[in-house]
Amino acid sequence: MDFESRQHHATIAQRPVGARSVRTPRRTPAPPPEPEPDVWDRRVANTLAFLRRRLTGEYEVDEFGFDRELTDGVIHPLLRPLYRDWFRVEVRGIENLPDGGALVVANHSGTVALDALMLALAVHDEHPDHRYLRLLGADLVFRMPFISELARKHGSTLACNPDAERLLRAGELVGVFPEGFKGVGKLYKDRYRLQRFGRGGFVQAALHTRVPIVPVSIVGAEETYPMLGNFKPLARLLGTPYFPITPTFPWLGPLGLIPLPSKWYIEFGKPIPTDAVADQADDPLVVFNLADQVRETIQQTLHQLLDVRATEL
């Protein structure tokens, strides 16, 4: 578990090696006072204190169920190797995230919604203030036991206007994927082709709360679980939106759950202000126009990022 900043990895990895190599033949019996901070002792003490707080319930969750301590101490450290070493995520334009509330709108892909988790980690780790992205999830997420509770503890809530607007009014960054299951469950042959953007409820949330919309383009998630086919009868039987057939799933069983190690890019676009049209939230034309503008921006940036990736690889 990672309780401090991740710089410790380096020091911890090196220290035991160094300690063993410096072997003085004989030392005076006086206990050596330790001038440098004892990293292991602090880690052990922190871990024990963390466990004690978890066991006695002495931590805070907000009204949506966001458990900051668990997110920092367990969820983010588990996701970080995937983010850094597996997908080698490259982030551009993090400075486009404004202070205070903003609606972060991204494309959705990859069969399993890993892009949402990677986006949230990118916002936290790359932003100088280490902000948290409050994700909006489909009701299916909150129907599933365990998953629903992990999602809430990670800061997510149901994708509905009351919750989104409450978070935005509180000055939070809210992440939404307007394509929903149409995006995450599309076939590999449709990769990087944005799907329809629902009813534009996300635009209304931004207008009602007068926060800017930040378009985000994610490249790389499409290749993690390339969905070659959708076995619809089984999906209907299981009550899921789709049943994916990928090159490895379900053929390899649990091994098929390992995502392919594609190279990822996440680009935060310039914020689109909503102040000018904020009082026209109930005008469908304004809402659709703004949704189209966001969609076009994301689509164009996706093409640019794909070109960049093609030249870099």
Next chain:
Amino acid sequence: MTTDPVRQARPPRAVLVTGVSRYLGAQVAARLAADPRIERVIGLDDREPAGDQATVLADTVEFVRADIRTAEPARVIASNRVETVVHLAIASAADPNAGGRAAMKEQNVIGTMQLLAGCQQAPGLRKIVFRSSTAAYGASFRDPAVFTEDTEPRDVPRGGFARDVLDIEGYLRGFRRRRPDVATTVLRFAPLVGRRANTSLTRYFGLPLVPTVLGRDPRLQFIHVDDALEILHRSVTEDHPGTFNAAGAGTITLSQAVRRAGRIGVPILEPALSAIGRGGARNFSLDQLDLFVHGRVVDTTRLIEEYGFRPRSTAVAFEDFLRGIGAVLPRDMIGALEHRILAGLRRSRAALGGER
């Protein structure tokens, strides 16, 4: 708010409180009787107050024994020129010794209908204060995380009490249309906790092994009994028409509450718990199952602005309740264990370092 002339309307001369043989009713009635601005407090219930409740009511509250499911309350209202009715005779859990769920529903739904019928015939009536509950708000996966007073629930809840609450509030809306001159205050209380409160939920946290739903960790909210009493009292002496959520700010999850109480949670599959709830167990109902699957958090901005009163937070209210019950796994024991392990590890590391 007190500068508003409407809010300074004179306190009622005669108040009728229903359900005074229960803890909350007795406390509310006794407090109203102790208020010098109120001349008469009439307490109504279908059984004589016993034990603590009898002491609390003593001589200050005029007790009338009447069945709320009949036309008797109407006669009491008319003959005593009652100006304010405080309706607290709403059962939140079925009592297997007193007719179970059927009797509970009859008391809640038929009782409220009869009482409202009596109120409609009373020309001198000025106000009704209703004890409702947040129980009906938040029993669907499509519900928002935080309910305001205007949020409509997406599904009909499974729990009997929650469904009664929806019915009762519906009847009251009908009454408001028929008697717009009568001010109605609906208070949706979160579960009550406090050192002396005895509800199915406080009994639940009193168990050493606490059943929970596997894979669910709902967000809970409580209100302290003393704060609930204060809000009910102000609703009678001041004028606050409307519907208000009444809960302590913030939330704690069930797992957190179980750990803070020093209890051991036992996760059980939802269908099994549902069977227990349907079976009519004393300490576990479908209302509780709904709460333990979906959780429930309400927004209390409207209450705080209207009453100028901020109930103590959910965490503080729960902490006060815990002082009344002992812990199975006390916190200081876990703290002591932490220190022992840390000291032990440091000693063994020092010993290993010494050998080097």
